[in-house]
Amino acid sequence: MLLIPCPWCGPRDESEFHYGGQAHIAYPEDPSALTDDEWAHYLFFRDNPKGPFAERWSHAAGCRRWFNAVRDTSTNEFVEAPPYSAPPGFEEQGPGAKPPVSGRGGVVGVPPAKRGGESTPAPATDGRTQPFRLTTGGRVNRAERLTFTFDGTQYEGHPGDTLASALLANGIIRTGTSIKLGRPRGIFSAGVEEPNAVIQIEEPFPEPMLPATAVELYDGLVATGLPGQGRLATTPDPARYDAVHTHCDLLIVGAGPAGLAAAASAARSGARVILADDQPELGGSLLGTAQHLTWASEVEALLTSAPEVRILRRTTVFGYYDDNHLLAVERRTNHLGAHAPAHVSRERVHRIRARRVILATGAHERSLAFPDNDRPGIMLAGSARTYVNKYGVVPGRKAVVFTTNDSAHAVARDLAAAGVEIAAMVDTRQGEYVTGTEGEDRLTAVLVGDRRIEADLLLVSGGWNPVGHLYSQAGGKLRYDDALGTFVPAPGTCRQAVEVAASPAEGTAAAACALEAEGYAPEQPELPPVDAESETAPETVFVVFGTGGATSFVDLQRDVTVADLTRATGAGMRSVEHTKRYTTAGTANDQGKTSGVLASGTVAHLLGVDVSALGTTTFRPPYTPVSFATLAGRDRGALHDPIRTTAIHPWHVAHGALFENVGQWKRPWYYPQPGEDMETAVLRECTAAREGVAFMDASTLGKIDVQGPDAGVFLDRLYTNMMSTLKVGMIRYGVMARLDGMIFDDGTVIRLADDRFIVTTTTGNAATVLDWMEEWLQTEWPDLRVRFTSVTEQWATIALVGPRSREVLRDLAPDLAVDNADFPFMAWRDTTVAGIAARVCRISFSGELAYEINVSPWDALALWESVYAAGVTPYGTETMHVLRAEKGYPIIGQDTDGTVTPQDLGMSWVVSKKKKKDFVGKRSYARADAVRPDRKHLVGLLPEDPADFLPEGTHLVATGTLPEPPVPMLGHVTSSYCSAALGRTFALALVKGGRDRIGERLYAPVGDRLVPVTVAGPVLYDPEGARRDG
Amino acid sequence: MAETAMAETAMPETAMVGSTTTTHRPQSPLSGAAARFAAATRTSGGALRLAEVPFLAQINVRLDPKGPAAEAVGLALGLQLPPEPDTAVQAGELTALSLGPDEWLVVGPPSTQADLEARIRTAVGEEPAAVTDVSAQRTTVLVAGPRARDLLAHGCSLDLHPRAFGPGRCAQTTLARAQVVLIGRERGFCVLVRSSFAGYLADWLLDAASEYV
Incomplete structure (x- = not known):
C-alpha cells in the first residue's frame, strides 16, 4: 500500500486517491481548430516512461483536491511531492523519509552456536507415554498433560509443545509420504521452514497444509499427515478473523x-516500538540453543514495563510492501483449541505502517543433496538441538552428524549431554561425506563411503541461510557472501527505511541508527557476552554424489531431485528462475526455505559456474502461507x-419490498402483494402509475449544490446543452459527456437562484460526477x-x-397552486406537503403527470x-424501468455503455449546436467516427408474437436463417419488459443504423429460435406527449 | 464540536428540527441502532461508549481562505475558520472543521442550522462563496472510551495515537468502507458519516466491538 502525499492532508493510503494520469496535458485552447488526428492525440496518447513521471492525483476520499506529483514508475517512489x-x-x-545511513558493514553472521550449559538435562526419559521426552530441561510444562490424536492414534504432550515436538516425544518421526514419489517422510526441522511434516488439522477447526513444527499443541487436537496436499474444509469455519x-x-x-538487543536499545527512548515474533516466547534461536536465557528474560521484563513498547507474540510478519507497510498475522487463539473464546478473533492481520524497520529474522539451516537424503530420521542439525533444549525431547537414540560447518558440533555436544549416542561426526572439511542411507519408515543406517553406521537419526547442516525474504520483498538486493556460502541482504540496496541485524551488536547499532533518525535517544543495553571461541570457516558444499541409482533430493516438498535439475540444465536452462519453473523446485507452500539456495548451488554445480553469479529466485509475499479466511477478516x-x-x-422492508442493488444502494424493486409474482406485481404497479397514482422512493439520485457567480458558465461547459439560460424557478434535463463525446451521466438541473443550481445525477454515479466537476x-x-x-x-x-397525482398533491399541499398554468412542467416550488417543508419539482420520468417531492430525510x-395513507400505490425500480422504457427514456449505464453519444440515442436536441463555443465532448462530435451512418442507434423492438420476451443482451441479425459464421451482428437488446399499457412485450436496442431501419424485420436468436422482431421508434407509448400535463 | 451537543443528556427529548410545522417525531439515520449502541456501551463495562448524536446543525462553507469572507465569517461566528488542514477549532457551541483548503464544516447544536446559515451568508456578503446546509447529509457517531482507538483501528488506516491525532485534529478518510470525517476529542472520537452509510457503519462498529463488550 503506497502512501501518497496529499499536499493538504499529508501522507495517506493510496486507496484514498484517484489516479488522474499524466500531468501537464492542457485542454486545447480551441478544440475546433484541431484536426481529427490532433484531437485524437490529445485524447488518447500519453507517455509511459520508466522512471520519473509527472502525474495527477485526486485525494478523492479526503479533501477532493487534485494535485501534481512526480512518481518514479520503476520504484513507485514519489520523487517530487x-x-x-x-x-x-x-x-x-507515515514512514521515515529517507533510508537511514548506517556505518555498519552489514555482514550477517550465523546464529550463535556455542554451548550454553544453563541446565544439563538428565538422559533419562519419561517411560510411560512419551518415551523420547527428557525428564528435565526444555520449556514445556510437564505438570500438565495434553491429549491429542495423530493419524487416528491418541498421544500425550505438554503445554509448550508443537505438534512436531509432541510427536517426537512419542517416538513418531514419520508423518506422511511425499507428493510425487510417495516416499516416507518425517519431521525435518523445528520451524516454519518445514518441508515434510505438513499436516491437516481435523478438529476443532478444519485446516489444511500446516507444518506440524509450527502448530502449537492443544488439548483435543486431531490431525492427520498429508501426502503433500490438503483438503479444504467442507463446513463453514465458525471462528472470527x-x-x-x-x-x-x-x-x-x-x-x-539481535531483535531483543534492538528492542532493549529502544525500550526507554520514548519511541513507539513493536517487537513481533512468530513464537509464543521471546528469545528466538536462544530458546533452541539454551544460551543467554537469563539475559533474554531480563530484556523481556524491560520491554514489558516500557509503556510505548508492544510485543506481538505468535505473530508472523509475512509481507513487506511499499512505504514500510508490512502485513503480519497474529495467531491469537489457535493454541487454545476448543477453549478459544468465540468473540475473540482467532487470527488477526496487522497492517503495520512503520517509520523504521529492523529485520532480525535469523537464519534457516540448509540441507545437503546426498543420496537418499529424505528418509524419516534425517533432520536439520540445529532443529534437533532445538528439540532437546526447547522442548525437552530427543528426536532419536543414535545419531550421525553430517556437517560443513562448526554449528553442528555444538548440536552434537547438546545431544550427547541429553543422552543421544553420537555414532559419528562426518565433517566435509575433513574430506568425509555421507554417501547413502538405509531404512524405510525410519532411518536405520548411514553410509559414509565404505562404512555402514547404524543410526536412527542423521543430523545435517549444509550451512545457514539468513532469512532475506522480507528484505527482498522490501526491494532490497541480496548479495553472495563467500564465507557463508549463501545470499545475504546487501546493506544500502533498499529504498525503504529498513535495516538488517544478525547479532546483538548489529541489533543495537541498527536501533541507534533508526532512533536517531526519528529524533529519539537510544540506550546502550547490556548485551550477552560474545564467545571468544575461534571458529573454523565453513565449507560451501551443495551436492554429494553417491554411487548407484539412489535419489538425491533438493526440494523435499516438491520431490525435486538433483536428477530433475540435471534434466533442466540439460535442456538448456541457465537461470534459476527457469529451472524453478521447469522442475517446480521452491514452489511448494514452504516456498523453498530449506531448498532455494541448495537448488541454486546444485544448478551452479551442474553448469560449472559460481553460485554467486547465478543468484536466487525472487522472494514474494507471503513469507508463510496465510489462510483466505484470515485475509478476508470481517469483510x-x-x-x-x-x-x-x-x-x-425501514418502511420498504416492513412492507415486503424486494430489493435491487443499484451501486451500493438497496432500492425497492417491487412490492409483491400476497399471491403475486414479479410480473403480476409490476403490471399492477405500472397500471396504478398510468391510470391512477403511484409513488416511489427516489432519494438515491445524486444531488450536488453548485454555487457561485460563475455557476451557469461552469454548467454550460460541462453539459452538452445550455444551463445558464435556465430561469430561476425552472428545471432542465441535461446530459454530460466525456471528452470523447460519449454520454456518462444525465439528470435534471434546478436553478435555485442566479448563482445557485442543484444538479441531480444518476444513482450510481453521484461521486463520479462530483469528482468530474472538481x-x-x-x-x-x-x-x-x-x-x-x-x-x-x-x-x-x-x-x-400518475393522472391523479395532481389531486393527491393538492390535498397534501393546500398552500400550493397546482394547476398547470400556475405550476407548469419543469418548474419547482417551495411549499409544505403534509405539514413538512418541501421542494416540489414537476418532473416526469414516466411521461405521466408527475412530481418529485424533496424533504429533509428526517x-x-x-x-x-x-x-x-392517501391511498397511493408504492412502486419500485422495475416499474420505473418499464414506464420510462415505454417512453424511450434511456438509462445511462443500461442502454448506454460508454460508446454511445447523445445523437446515437436520438437526442440531438440535447446537444447545443451554435449557442456555445465549446463544451466537454463537443469536438468529438465532429470526428468522422461520430457521424458514421452505421453507428448504433437506440430504437424500439416489437417481437412479432406479443408474448415473446427478448432477454437483455440478445443479439440481432438480419436474416431468418443463420448464415455460415461469422454471422454479422447488427446490435443487441439493452432493455426488455412486458408492458401493461401496450399489452405486449417490447424492448429497447442499440442497432446499427437503427433509425433508418424503422419498420424493418430483424431476428433475435433466443435459445434455438430466431425470434422475428420489428424495429420501431424508441417512444412506444404516448408519442405525442399528451399525458405529461394530466 | 460542542461538548454540550455531544452529551446524550443534552439532547432535547422532542427535538423539533427540519421543518417548523412538523407534528411527527423526526427520524435520525441511526435511531434504529440506538438500543444496540446502548447495549454495547453497557456491556463494555466502561471500555467503550457508542452513541448517535443526531440532528446536529452542519453548514458546509466553501470560500477563498485568504479573502475577506473568511475573516468576516470568523468574526460573525466568534471562531476562526481554521486555516490549517485537518484541524478543528471550537468556540462555545460551535466547531469549525477544516475539510480542505477552501472548505469547512461548521457544526452547531440541533435546530440552529437556519440561523447559522443565515449568519454565515450575511457575513459572506457579496463575496463568492458556497454556503450549504448539510445537517442531514451526515450523522454523528460518538466513539469514546479507553478502547475507542482500538475499535477504530480495525478500519481506519490513520495513526490515531494521541501524538498523531487528538483533540484539535480532524480528517476526512475512510473507516471500514465508508467515507467519514473523523474528529479527535478528549476521550475519544466523533465520526461524521453520510446518512446512507450510517446503518452499514453502525453494523460494522458493533461487529468490531464484539471483542470489547
Missing part, C-alpha cells in the same frame, strides 16, 4: 538475540461492501468562481406519478406514510 507539514503539535503520519491498522516508529521483526457477508439505504428503507474546475478552469457541495443525503425524494418517513 507537494510540501506538507502536520498540524502544529502533531506528528506526521479480523484486521487492525497498527502504527509505530520502529518495527523489529524477530525476537531472537464478509453484510460487511463485505457497504449497503446504502434511504431514510424510508477535476475540471480545479485543473482547467480554476478562475471560475463556483463551488460544489454534495447534498445527496440532505434531501429525500418521493416521486408522485421527515421523509412521515411524508411517505402520509402519501401512502
